[in-house]
Amino acid sequence: MLVTTVVIVGGTSALFMSDFGVTNMMAKMSVPIVATALLLDFLLLPPLLLFLEKIFPYHRKKPIGLSQGEYIAHSPPSPSTK
Amino acid sequence: MKYRETVVKQISRFFYHYRLFFLLLSLTFSIxxxxxxxxxDFNGDVAALYALESDEFKNFVAVEQEIRDQRNIVFILSPADKNIFTKSYLQVDAFITDELEKLDMISSVVSFKNFQRxxxxxxxxDVEALYDDITSLSENQLADIRxxxxxxxxxxxxxxxxxGDVGIIVAAVNSEEYTTAMSISEYAKSTDRKEDLDKIDxxxxxxxEIKSKVKALHSDMEIYLTGLSVEINAFRELSKQELLTFGPIVFFLSALCISVLFRSVAAVLAISSLVLLSTLSAMGIMCWQGLSFNLFTIAAPCTVVVIALADSIHLLTNFFQHIANGSAKDEAMMxxxxxxxxxxxxxxxxxIIGILSLNYTDTPMIVEFANLAAAGVIIAFVFTMTYLPSLILFFDFEKNETSNKFNTVMMKLGRFVIDNRFFCLSSMAVLIVFSLTFLHKNYFNDSLLVYFDDSTEFRQAMEFAGENMQGALYIDYLFDSGEENGVFDPKFLQKIDEFANWYEAKPQVLKTSSYLSSLKEMNYLLHGSDENWRVIPESKELASQYQLLYDMAIDSSDLPVQFHNNDFSKLKLHVPLKNISSPEFFEIYEDADRKLKSSYPEIYSEGTGISVLLAQQGALIFSKCLESLPIVILLITISITLGLRSVLFGTLSLIPNIFPALVVFGLWGLFIREINQASVIVFIVTVGLVVDDTVHFLTKYLFYRQQGENAEEAILKTFTAAG
Incomplete structure (x- = not known):
């Protein structure tokens, strides 16, 4: 997500230089919106998930489209919990 | 059901095994x-901006078809000595007139040289030229002309x-299709119209070129070009320049960012080529359909670039994570x-849901933008799943530490958010509430000026014209007398004159133009040049005779601006305004509408013109987008709910999906305030775009929860896997 946002923001920032209203507006609006989206996904969504878990405890279900058991073998190591 | 039997697995295997076939297929399709x-082709026709079937557009076309309004080119000249009644200026005026008259697409030129006194x-x-020979003009003669x-x-x-410090030369460009009655869609898409646009161009x-020649000889003279023909050409040229300049810049900047972040030649090549092929393919499809690039569609390639980047980066980031964890490249890709x-x-x-909702606006340019961008999104998705894996597997990769370093950083960020959840939650809540309080401060300003930067020649010309002579903003009225030769009726003329005077009393309004001025002038002249007689003729017969005399003196049929129709039953009033914002413009427009309804209901006519259409169109698009927004959000939420198989998480996704755009619009209301059609469209498009991050985050979070991780561990792993 971070990499995608950096590339999108970096690429579309060029449009700030545009003399044309539509293109310029695209940069002025989309760059902060994409950056804010990342901010909210990193700083708002996780706390919300944690609070939500307290109200509606998660029950395991069969996932759609994601591997059971295989993906975890290649995922990053478990973090050390406090 | 075992994992290997899942549909996704089967599709993935299929893509993987037939990757060479898909690579060739993708390339063939792209070519x-x-x-x-x-x-x-590029199209600067501003008429394509409007909803074809709207009453406002029909009214605009009706006025154009009734009274031939030529596509003018206006030279605005301001000499350094602020005096246009000099030999030097008259020579410039004559030179420009001669040069314009040499052009086959120019039907008439109104200038000092051609002016009939x-x-x-x-x-x-008695009709005579304003002067005979410029070189022999004395100071007294110049003062007389002044x-x-x-x-x-x-x-x-x-x-x-x-x-007397600014002069104007108006040239009429031949245009033919407005004289024939045709349906609205025929009007917009006719071959004649395309040819006409080429002629205008x-x-x-x-x-x-003429301007450049004059500028070379008189560098101290300010020369501006305006008029609808120049406007259409400016939009066309700018569309071309934007696409050909900023398309490659966005592409190369993105490639630069990818090379810095991935530090892999293969990644740069694969992503860049995918982005290029997706974008060019979408543009190619549009060209095959016979559509031209216009004000809005030139933004579509950049949208496709963004989507293609997002898709391919997500896939490759994950691929490199697997490589970093020691997987072989084939296994990692699968x-x-x-x-x-x-x-x-x-x-x-x-x-696609977000983008295609723009079809609801019924505006040709915006619909074309939406369809082009949606085609690009589909192509980007298919290429990401077929072309990208095929290409990337031609390269060899070694386990590197970059991904692990990145994972460590993301892990630390995840830990920070978990440890400071109350702070993060409350600070984000404050940001959201704070920004939302300024949402209402945004207002629409959709005049033509806002589409051009201050530095552009066209914007400078429009601003100069608005301050000095003929504004970029105007309102046209077509008053119907109800009978042939009815425009000579003094009562009818009196009402229009009163209405024009009412308009001119407003500080935002420049001098109105209509047929009244020539009638008044004839009345004045035929009463011994007595200023008291610069009024509307007292009888219908007299007005009719004046018109006959005027037509005998001056052939007005080819004049750049016409004010009555052929059978003299309808009369046009042209009201130019200074450069004001859309709300001010609307206020005046609605005020005038009320005035007409209350004081002159028998001649009531709805105001129209490009400026009116643009202002109305902005409001219309805004309301249409507001109407479609709940449906868009609902459809997106349903899609995410189905994808995640969780109503709870689907509903939760609403928050990070909607608030980014609302926060930015709120802060926009605090710092900038002015919004236009383009900003509303960007809002809708980004609602669909920012879902990307949320979906990737929630998908991975749910995956880890299903693996048995507790909530905190799942979030930490999500930060590294999706972050």
């Missing part, structure tokens, strides 16, 4: 589409400024496809 780019003696009209043009002729504000280019197929499909679908 086929890209060939269409040889038909690439009308005088009357004993009920006889007096006549600024005081007597009624041309002050039209051909010359009242202070050539005329505007020729006018620029797993990357498996993990990303559903989220990328879901995000592509939500983006």
């Amino acid at each position: 086929g589409c890209i060939i269409g780019l040889k038909k690439i 009308i005088s009357a003696k004993n009920d006889e009209i 007096y006549y043009m600024t005081q007597e002729s009624g041309m002050a504000g039209d051909l010359v400024s009242s202070t 050539r005329a505007a280019i020729a006018a620029r 797993k990357a496809i498996e993990i990303n197929l559903m989220p990328i499909f879901l995000t592509s679908m939500t983006t």
Whole structure:
């Protein structure tokens, strides 16, 4: 997500230089919106998930489209919990 | 059901095993589409901006078809000595007139050189040129011309400024299709219209060349070009320049960012080529359909670039994570496809939902933008799943530490958020509430000026014109007398005159133009040039005779601006305004509408013109987008709910999906305030776009929860896997 946002923001920032209203507006609006989206996904969504878990405890279900058991073998190591 | 039997797995395997076939298929498809780019064309026709079937547009076309309104080219000239009544200026005026008259697409030119000075003696009209020979003009003769043009002729504000420091030359570009009645869709798409636009374009280019020639000889003279022909050409040229300049810049900047972040030649090549092929293919499809690039569609390639970047980066980031964890490249790619197929499909679908909702606006340019961008999103998705894996597997990769370093950083960020959850939650809540309080401060400003930067020649010309002579903003009225020759009826004329005077009393309004001024001038001349007689003729017969005499003196049929129709039953009033914002414009427009309804209901006519359409269109698009927004959000939420198989998480996704755009619009209301059609469209498109991050985050979070991780561990792992 971070990499995608950096590339999108970096690429579309060029449009700030545009003399044309539509293109310029695209940069002025989309760059902060994409950056804010990342901010909210990193700083708002996780706390919300944690609070939500307290109200509606998660029950395991069969996932759609994601591997059971295989993906975890290649995922990053478990973090050390406090 | 075992994992290997899942549909996603099967699709992933299918893509993987037939990757060479898909690589060739993708390339063939792209080449086929890209060939269409040889038909690439640009269209600056502002009429294509409007909803074809709207009443406002029909009214605009009706006025154009009734009274031939030529596509003018206007030269606005301001000499350094602030005096246009000099030999030097008259020579420039004559030079430009001669050059314009040489052009086959110009039907008539109104300038000092061509101006007919009308005088009357004993009920006889005498017409003579304003001057015979410029070189022999004495100071007294120049002073006489000045007096006549600024005081007597009624041309002050039209051909010359009242202070005599700015002069105008108006050239009419031949246009034919408006004289024939045709349906609205025929009007917009007719071949004649395209040919007409080409003619307009050539005329505007020729006018620029003339301007350059004059500028070379008189560098101290300010010369501006305006008029609808120049406007259409400016939009066309700018569309072309934007696409050909900023398309490559965005592409190379993105490639630079990718090379810095991935530090892999293969990644740069694969992503860049995918982005390029997706974008060019979408553009090629548009060209094959015979569509031209316009004000809005030039933004579509950049949208496709963004989507294609997002799709391909998600896949490759995951691929490199697996490589860093020691997987072989084939295994890593297969797993990357498996993990990303559903989220990328879901995000592509939500983006398409957002973009295609713009079809609801019924505006040709915006609909074309939406369809082009949606085609690009589909192509980007298919290429990400087929072309990208095929290409990347031609390269060899070694386990590197970059991904692990990145994972460590993301892990620390995740830990920070978990440890400071109350702070993060409350600070984000404060940001959201704070920004939302300024949402209402945004207002619409959709005048033509806002589409051009201050630095552009066209914007400077429009601003100068608005401050000095003929504004970029105007309102046209077509008053119907209800009978043939009805425009000579003094009662009818009196009402229009009163209405014009009411308008001119407003500080935002420049001098109105209508047929009244020539009638008043004839009345004045035939009453011994007595200023008391610069009024509307007292009888219908007299007005009719004046018109006959005027037509005998001056052939008005080819004049750049016409004010009555052929059978003299309808009369046009042209109200130019200074450069004001859309809300001010609307206020005046609605005020005038109320005035007409209350004081002159028998001649009521709805105001129209490009400026009115643009202002109305902005409001219309805003309301249409507001109407479609709940449906878009609902469809996106349903898609995410189905994709995640959780109503709870689907509903939760609403928050990070909607608030980014609302926060930015709120802060926009605090710092900038002005919004236009483009900003509303960006809002809708980004609602579909930002879903991307949320979907990837929630998909991975749910995956880890299903693996048995507790909430905190799942979030930490999500930060590294999706972050």
